[in-house]
Amino acid sequence: MLDSILTGLVNWIQGIITHMGVFGITLLMAIESCNIPLPSEAVLPFAGFLVSKGELNFHLTAIAGALGCVLGSIPSYYIGYFGGRTFVEKYGKYFLVSKKDLDEADKWVDKYGDWAFFLCRMLPIVRTFISLPAGILRARKRVFFTLTFFGSLIWSYVLVYVGIKFGEHIDKLKAIWHKFDLLIVIICVILGIIYIYKHIKHLKES
Numbered sequence: 001m002l003d004s005i006l007t008g009l010v011n012w013i014q015g016i017i018t019h020m021g022v023f024g025i026t027l028l029m030a031i032e033s034c035n036i037p038l039p040s041e042a043v044l045p046f047a048g049f050l051v052s053k054g055e056l057n058f059h060l061t062a063i064a065g066a067l068g069c070v071l072g073s074i075p076s077y078y079i080g081y082f083g084g085r086t087f088v089e090k091y092g093k094y095f096l097v098s099k100k101d102l103d104e105a106d107k108w109v110d111k112y113g114d115w116a117f118f119l120c121r122m123l124p125i126v127r128t129f130i131s132l133p134a135g136i137l138r139a140r141k142r143v144f145f146t147l148t149f150f151g152s153l154i155w156s157y158v159l160v161y162v163g164i165k166f167g168e169h170i171d172k173l174k175a176i177w178h179k180f181d182l183l184i185v186i187i188c189v190i191l192g193i194i195y196i197y198k199h200i201k202h203l204k205e206s
Helices: 002-020 022-033 040-052 058-095 099-112 115-120 131-136 141-168 170-200
Strands: none
Touching: 002 022, 002 040, 022 040, 022 058, 040 058, 040 141, 058 099, 058 131, 058 141, 099 115, 099 131, 115 141
16 A cells, blocks of 8 residues: 555656646645655656656756745745744644754754755755744844755755666666566665654654
């Protein structure tokens, strides 16, 4: 059942990008940045695959991904900005953000200052919820959204490039899939479970 859910999710992501192009990428990346567990690791490599086929532009694809991150960060930032830490700690579970997640983000900000917003955008998991702490801390909007864009741009370029290399070797990879298709499915299921688990594991503690 989980396999079919993950397969359906991947097919939905691919359908959005195929039909909407770079606008679909922006939409999907905005969803991820709204604290919804829609992994950019599934979105951008497929976009890169389409780049390798000549259906999308490399640079426009990466920029679309970064723009989506900024747009998705806006509501999360203002929830933190106007709601404050108490509100987020109480209702954060509805955004898949726990008190422990906030504490982790606070450590990054304490250590790196505003540059934490840049660095966290290039890290799995933490990149999806850093906007809430930024709002709580009332980070300067222009600085926060600028660093969010450039950090997300680097992340987007890397994942799109992975998809391009994937597309360039698709024929060789297909031969491997046919031999190890069951193992690949199992690995994908495990990775999907880990991704979702890391988003919700601390919620019961909040």
